[in-house]
Amino acid sequence: MRSTTKLTGVIALSGALALVISGCAAGNGNGGTDGGNEPQETKAADYNPQPRENLQEGGEVHFGINEVTPQMNPFNGNGSADTQRLSSWYNPQVFLMDPEGNVSANPAYLDEWDISEKDGKTVITMKVNEKAVYNDGTPIDYKAFETTWKANSGEDEAYETSSTDGYKEIESVVAGDTDKDVIVTFKGEFAWPKMPFLNGILNPNVNSADVFNTAYIENPHPEWGAGPYKLTEYDVNGQSVTFEPNEKWWGDAPLLDKVTFTGLDAAASINAFKNGEIDMVGTNTKDRLAQVADMDDVVTYRSQQTAKTIVIVDAEKPQLQDLKVREAFFKAIDIDQQKQIAWNGLGYEEAKAGSLNLYDFQDGYADSFGEAGLEFDVDGAKKLLDEAGWTEGDDGIREKDGEKLSIVFPVHSDDPTQEALAKALQQQQKAVGIDLQIEKRAPADFSTDFSTKNWDAFSLRFTDSDPFGPLYFCQLYCSDSGLNLSGTGTAEIDEKIKDQVESQTTAEDWTAATMKLEPEIIKETWGVIPLYNGPSIFTVKEGLANLTPEPYVGLDLFGVQPVENVGWEK
Numbered sequence: 001m002r003s004t005t006k007l008t009g010v011i012a013l014s015g016a017l018a019l020v021i022s023g024c025a026a027g028n029g030n031g032g033t034d035g036g037n038e039p040q041e042t043k044a045a046d047y048n049p050q051p052r053e054n055l056q057e058g059g060e061v062h063f064g065i066n067e068v069t070p071q072m073n074p075f076n077g078n079g080s081a082d083t084q085r086l087s088s089w090y091n092p093q094v095f096l097m098d099p100e101g102n103v104s105a106n107p108a109y110l111d112e113w114d115i116s117e118k119d120g121k122t123v124i125t126m127k128v129n130e131k132a133v134y135n136d137g138t139p140i141d142y143k144a145f146e147t148t149w150k151a152n153s154g155e156d157e158a159y160e161t162s163s164t165d166g167y168k169e170i171e172s173v174v175a176g177d178t179d180k181d182v183i184v185t186f187k188g189e190f191a192w193p194k195m196p197f198l199n200g201i202l203n204p205n206v207n208s209a210d211v212f213n214t215a216y217i218e219n220p221h222p223e224w225g226a227g228p229y230k231l232t233e234y235d236v237n238g239q240s241v242t243f244e245p246n247e248k249w250w251g252d253a254p255l256l257d258k259v260t261f262t263g264l265d266a267a268a269s270i271n272a273f274k275n276g277e278i279d280m281v282g283t284n285t286k287d288r289l290a291q292v293a294d295m296d297d298v299v300t301y302r303s304q305q306t307a308k309t310i311v312i313v314d315a316e317k318p319q320l321q322d323l324k325v326r327e328a329f330f331k332a333i334d335i336d337q338q339k340q341i342a343w344n345g346l347g348y349e350e351a352k353a354g355s356l357n358l359y360d361f362q363d364g365y366a367d368s369f370g371e372a373g374l375e376f377d378v379d380g381a382k383k384l385l386d387e388a389g390w391t392e393g394d395d396g397i398r399e400k401d402g403e404k405l406s407i408v409f410p411v412h413s414d415d416p417t418q419e420a421l422a423k424a425l426q427q428q429q430k431a432v433g434i435d436l437q438i439e440k441r442a443p444a445d446f447s448t449d450f451s452t453k454n455w456d457a458f459s460l461r462f463t464d465s466d467p468f469g470p471l472y473f474c475q476l477y478c479s480d481s482g483l484n485l486s487g488t489g490t491a492e493i494d495e496k497i498k499d500q501v502e503s504q505t506t507a508e509d510w511t512a513a514t515m516k517l518e519p520e521i522i523k524e525t526w527g528v529i530p531l532y533n534g535p536s537i538f539t540v541k542e543g544l545a546n547l548t549p550e551p552y553v554g555l556d557l558f559g560v561q562p563v564e565n566v567g568w569e570k
Helices: 081-087 142-152 209-214 266-274 286-292 323-331 335-342 368-372 378-387 416-430 443-451 469-477 491-501 507-525
Strands: 006-008 031-033 039-041 060-065 095-097 103-105 110-118 121-128 170-175 181-186 229-235 240-245 258-263 280-282 298-304 307-313 398-400 406-411 435-440 457-463 528-532 535-541
Touching (some): 060 266, 060 280, 103 110, 142 170, 142 181, 266 280, 266 286, 280 286, 286 298, 286 535, 307 323, 323 378, 323 507, 335 416, 335 528, 368 507, 406 416, 406 457, 416 435, 416 457, 443 457, 469 491, 469 507, 491 507
Parallel strands (some): 060 258, 406 435
Antiparallel strands (some): 031 039, 095 103, 110 121, 121 181, 170 181, 229 240, 240 258, 280 535, 298 535, 307 457, 307 528
16 A cells, blocks of 8 residues: 655645545634734635636746655655645646535546446546647547556555555556546445546556656656646756646646746745745744735735644654654643644634544544543653653663664754744653754755655644545555655554455445544554644735645645636736
8 A cells, every 4th residue: 555645844645535524614713813913814715716707818927835846756655745736737637626625527638527336336437538638649548547547556566656545446447438438447336436536647658667756756757748837947956847838738728828836945935925036925924924914915815724734753763663752752742832833923723633534624533642642741751761761861861771862853944933843842852851853954855854764753744635534544554655654554554444444335434434443553653643733824916816726735725726727817
């Protein structure tokens, strides 16, 4: 198995559609400020949706991004949320999704799309638009769907895929009456039939594990793309990507003449926005809001964030191999204090983030981590470390067999709030005798550092592209998941997930099974915990509409919109 969660600097998680789970977050009534004293509302989704007739043709948009990633295959396990975001601008968006998570076929790609049951098996039938073609001339037909399935099915372990969830349940992908008629048959009744291909399809030229794993490294292969925009410039060293209208596109014309993305760290991004170099910037802290408060012709949007800030530890490191040490590390974290620092001045509150699968506003949610025993407990953490044989030294730091209990914790940001969060965590760990060593690193090193486990403990965000987290239970907890880098998975846990969760044939039963099993797995592993979700706040040049059309970004809840509809109001 592998999974589809995506990461970024303090990021990542893909999901799929579950017919029964409502991803609609009602307005939570949380307030905020504008960096001063004026209260602001945090909405479920807040992205300036506009019909195309309200928007002008032409113009440019300049976006900042955490990182222009070296791995540009969004299905590869070494890709990140930034990979998926960039990919969405020059690769097929076969399926779209409204903010509530309702999936629909993109009419530019599919003329027909149907899900049915036949002989006890779930079957998807699709008719691909006759005009749909990749930039290199390869037709978009059943072979693209077959290639995507085979790469992500897990049958060939040489593929370093991000996720096998959904794809591993497929039995076959074949042509119907013509190559443009696609028939996807599952091995049995599948609870989440709208998930596969939700995040795109591969060009059939990605026809081997070697191509899948290596061809996209520092080479985005624009000729293998398709869509309203084509990639015309990619500079991983200069951290810049440019998209321009694709003359081979057959659908609604893209509204913009040019779209650029520039990799920027926190300080550089806010300065670039103030200087007019980018048109949108994250303003999720009091300090960043204050810096844009006096700007003219800008709008601040606030929505519920479909992401979880997590802390993960690497159980394969010698000092963290003992389950009691890992549990002690987590119990030493004062999550309430972390929230106060993260949301200082925002006036934001939320319920406890108690699961990696669901949000508290979703049906079926339960506080799995609370049930497993997660709480801020300094005395309890000290007792666990005592039991593990780590004793306090003269400097208060615990020792065992002549080694200090030190944990390397990298921070890939120069944002003062991130620095404050790390220092608070450092003090919390010191209180129980753990030496948390903060290492400041470049944002551009984030994905490489995480995937190579160049850390002992790591904080990032798991960002959901849709409301159906239970489908991705295995990517969070299975032993061979590219996302579960805690090293805490076991073959026994894998079997429990397969037998108790993935055997379910309805979304309701699957969801209930994940919420029942999650506390058990937490107690057995203590590899990762969620801290909080939080608001998504961006300040944007006035008039820019249909914001964050890609998965994993944040103002439109679970929305995935056509990139050709991003543009400036008339």
